[in-house]
Amino acid sequence: MRLQLSPEDIAFRDAARAWLLDNKPATRAPEDGSESRAFALDWLAKLYDGGWGGLAWPKDYGGQGLPPARLLLWYEEYVRARAPSTLDCSFVALNHAGPTLIACGTEAQKATHLPRILKGQSIWCQGFSEPGAGSDLASLRTTGRVEGDMLIVNGQKIWSSYADIADFQELLIRTEPGSKRHKGLSWVICDMSLPGITIRPIRNMAGATHFAEVFYDDVRIPLTQVVGGLHDGWTTAMTTLGFERRTAAMALQLDLSVQVEDLIDLARPTPGSAMAERLSDLRAEAAAIRAMTYRVALREPATPFDGSLVRLSFAELEQRIRRAAMDILGPAALVHSGRVADYLESYSETIAGGTAEIQRNIIGERILGLPREARP
Amino acid sequence: MTLDLTLTEELRQVLDAAQQMLDTHYPVSRLREGAADPMAPLAEFGTFLLGFPEDAGGAGLGRVEEAQLHSLLGRHLVSPSAVAVSIAARIALGAEDVDLALAIAGGEVAVCAGVTTPDGPLLIDAGGAAHAVLRDGATLSLVPLAGLATEDAPMMGHGRALARVTSALPAGPEALPEVALLHDLLVSAQLLGVAEAARDLAVDYARTREQFGRPIGAFQAIKHHGANMALGAEMLSAQLDMAALTLDARAPDAGFQVAALARLAPRIALENARLGIQVHGGIGFSAEADAQLYLKQAHLLRALLGPHDMLSFDAPMAPTGKAPS
Ligand SMILES: Cc1cc2nc3c(=O)[nH]c(=O)nc-3n(C[C@H](O)[C@H](O)[C@H](O)COP(=O)(O)OP(=O)(O)OC[C@H]3O[C@@H](n4cnc5c(N)ncnc54)[C@H](O)[C@@H]3O)c2cc1C
Numbered sequence: 001m002r003l004q005l006s007p008e009d010i011a012f013r014d015a016a017r018a019w020l021l022d023n024k025p026a027t028r029a030p031e032d033g034s035e036s037r038a039f040a041l042d043w044l045a046k047l048y049d050g051g052w053g054g055l056a057w058p059k060d061y062g063g064q065g066l067p068p069a070r071l072l073l074w075y076e077e078y079v080r081a082r083a084p085s086t087l088d089c090s091f092v093a094l095n096h097a098g099p100t101l102i103a104c105g106t107e108a109q110k111a112t113h114l115p116r117i118l119k120g121q122s123i124w125c126q127g128f129s130e131p132g133a134g135s136d137l138a139s140l141r142t143t144g145r146v147e148g149d150m151l152i153v154n155g156q157k158i159w160s161s162y163a164d165i166a167d168f169q170e171l172l173i174r175t176e177p178g179s180k181r182h183k184g185l186s187w188v189i190c191d192m193s194l195p196g197i198t199i200r201p202i203r204n205m206a207g208a209t210h211f212a213e214v215f216y217d218d219v220r221i222p223l224t225q226v227v228g229g230l231h232d233g234w235t236t237a238m239t240t241l242g243f244e245r246r247t248a249a250m251a252l253q254l255d256l257s258v259q260v261e262d263l264i265d266l267a268r269p270t271p272g273s274a275m276a277e278r279l280s281d282l283r284a285e286a287a288a289i290r291a292m293t294y295r296v297a298l299r300e301p302a303t304p305f306d307g308s309l310v311r312l313s314f315a316e317l318e319q320r321i322r323r324a325a326m327d328i329l330g331p332a333a334l335v336h337s338g339r340v341a342d343y344l345e346s347y348s349e350t351i352a353g354g355t356a357e358i359q360r361n362i363i364g365e366r367i368l369g370l371p372r373e374a375r376p
Numbered sequence: 377m378t379l380d381l382t383l384t385e386e387l388r389q390v391l392d393a394a395q396q397m398l399d400t401h402y403p404v405s406r407l408r409e410g411a412a413d414p415m416a417p418l419a420e421f422g423t424f425l426l427g428f429p430e431d432a433g434g435a436g437l438g439r440v441e442e443a444q445l446h447s448l449l450g451r452h453l454v455s456p457s458a459v460a461v462s463i464a465a466r467i468a469l470g471a472e473d474v475d476l477a478l479a480i481a482g483g484e485v486a487v488c489a490g491v492t493t494p495d496g497p498l499l500i501d502a503g504g505a506a507h508a509v510l511r512d513g514a515t516l517s518l519v520p521l522a523g524l525a526t527e528d529a530p531m532m533g534h535g536r537a538l539a540r541v542t543s544a545l546p547a548g549p550e551a552l553p554e555v556a557l558l559h560d561l562l563v564s565a566q567l568l569g570v571a572e573a574a575r576d577l578a579v580d581y582a583r584t585r586e587q588f589g590r591p592i593g594a595f596q597a598i599k600h601h602g603a604n605m606a607l608g609a610e611m612l613s614a615q616l617d618m619a620a621l622t623l624d625a626r627a628p629d630a631g632f633q634v635a636a637l638a639r640l641a642p643r644i645a646l647e648n649a650r651l652g653i654q655v656h657g658g659i660g661f662s663a664e665a666d667a668q669l670y671l672k673q674a675h676l677l678r679a680l681l682g683p684h685d686m687l688s689f690d691a692p693m694a695p696t697g698k699a700p701s
Contacts, residue, residue, distance in 0.1 A: 261694055
């Protein structure tokens with residue numbers, strides 16, 4: 001075990017710092033809509049043109065295949081420079097759809113999509129959840145009927161983030177008639193401009209329109225758009241790549257440390273005061289989240305559950321940090337602002353992508369080996 | 377690799393051997409008999425020379441190795457004398473008393489841990505000790521015990537042997553700043569061991585104890601207690617590595633990392649111990665089961681940590697750029 005930067009590491013870090021400070025946008029990303037899309041794509045293109053695109057992606061697919069240690073250095077500089085949050089409308093493409101295509105896609109699918117994702121030319125969304133299938137994703141009912149070389153899709157998805165501004169959707173549907181639960185599903189690339197798709201944006205509790213309901217009425221998707229095996233979509237959906245597990249949340253986790261520094265600066269607490277104690281706790285916990293991020297990135301061999309403990313710790317700490325900002329601001333927090341938006345948005349951290357309760361079940365059962373609860 | 381957190385094969389071997397030694401000489405069941413822990417098996421294993429510089433007769437291993445070893449000691453609820461011996465040898469070395477340092481590390485001169493209280497200094501497992509590593513606020517010093525008057529004091533819930541010093545304590549050499557940091561690193565490492573062992577004991581029990589026809593671990597409330605214990609232990613363990621590595625690298629943020637560690641360690645150990653008792657139900661509250669031992673050990677170790685003003689340090693992640701408008 002060692003943490004000592006080599007001269008090359010330091011040169012890399014310094015170059016990253018300098019580039020980020022010169023190039024990162026001076027303004028906050030627009031809250032939603034086409035402006036937020038343009039902002040995210042511009043930033044991705046700028047990163048790519050500046051030589052900082054696709055750092056985690058493998059070289060064979062246009063990425064730079066940097067080792068996790070370098071990615072840590074990059075993302076530390078990224079969040080310290082206060083570059084745009086990585087959890088924006090580019091997140092699904094870079095951290096989920098793209099890696100899934102790399103793992104399971106055909107050559108044609110990869111050639112079409114991967115370069116466009118890296119260069120900041122397409123936005124993806126995820127269409128997994130349904131009104132009746134949230135935590136219990138395997139109960140999903142949107143169907144795709146095979147007809148010749150087409151899938152005819154009917155049904156409804158919900159909470160699909162950025163569906164209103166996305167070009168493509170990773171869509172999980174039931175393609176084998178009468179199949180149950182994890183069997184008979186397919187993972188499909190859905191072009192969001194196809195006839196038969198209706199999108200109803202939904203405002204969230206922070207007042208922004210980030211997610212949407214999507215309705216499919218006889219939407220015709222060519223079978224060539226199935227990723228992985230037909231009727232084997234659960235396998236595709238559950239495939240995560242090592243680099244993806246290690247890097248997707250890196251910036252978000254490291255950013256907690258920066259957020260706490262920002263709060264200390266905002267509060268300037270009197271030594272010994274209750275607020276000083278509270279900020280001391282937050283500072284220590286954010287440091288520990290950074291240490292956990294280092295561990296997941298830098299310890300071999302990586303295991304499938306490496307990320308699950310840090311992810312939940314991160315989500316709950318982010319909520320405490322954002323809440324502390326409201327307590328520091330006092331009544332001034334009643335007026336909407338960036339900080340208020342960040343606070344309200346943080347409530348999603350323990351819901352989206354698997355609720356805190358579900359994650360505790362997973363930790364209990366898969367990491368600690370406690371008996372499983374009854375399942376359908 | 378210059379940034380690498382993989383456990384080396386060498387360290388793995390040291391830890392395996394330590395585990396065997398601890399299973400043989402310090403099974404947790406020994407504490408039911410209430411005898412004081414001998415330091416000899418630990419000394420023979422080389423525990424106290426592990427991190428000693430090679431030119432002073434040690435093995436020259438780093439803080440990371442020493443911290444990992446102490447977390448195993450923590451799992452076995454070894455007497456805080458073990459940390460005291462490790463630190464006493466360093467303080468003696470810092471005071472250029474190499475003979476005393478080697479005598480302490482070799483187990484020939486006994487040392488215990490102590491802490492000042494408003495009612496006078498308390499010594500823990502002091503039987504036969506010639507010196508104490510005394511925690512007095514921010515100060516950590518090595519004080520000679522010869523000729524002092526003491527009286528026995530009952531430890532919380534009648535655990536380990538405590539003695540209160542009733543005469544004036546002489547002054548002794550103080551720990552250098554880096555030795556004081558190492559002390560809190562090792563105490564925190566032991567607190568991690570306590571947190572992990574409390575978790576493991578609770579999880580084992582939850583797998584086997586049945587109520588309503590099922591192992592209690594199948595009930596979500598119990599499962600989630602287990603998950604919370606796992607979350608706390610993982611957080612602490614990652615921060616322990618970070619603190620040890622920055623100390624080894626003499627990095628500018630070492631003080632910050634140890635302060636964060638020392639803030640988290642007692643809180644997490646106490647919480648895991650509390651949950652461990654809860655998961656056991658009635659037997660958890662009994663003195664005949666081990667769950668309660670972890671709680672008392674967490675209190676004991678917590679008392680040995682120094683104060684750290686977490687907000688006084690420069691942060692390693694201080695922003696470089698301005699917040700976007
Ligand atoms: C901001 C945001 C963005 C999202 N983006 C997307 C997206 O892009 N694409 C997409 O497909 N989905 C998305 N989702 C949906 C998200 O994945 C689901 O909300 C989540 O999986 C929970 O499902 P649900 O909302 O139906 O809640 P439910 O599953 O109905 O859960 C309700 C409550 O019951 C609890 N619960 C349920 N089952 C159990 C159990 N077995 N044990 C204990 N407690 C249980 C939950 O923890 C929760 O507290 C997003 C959600 C949010 C909030």
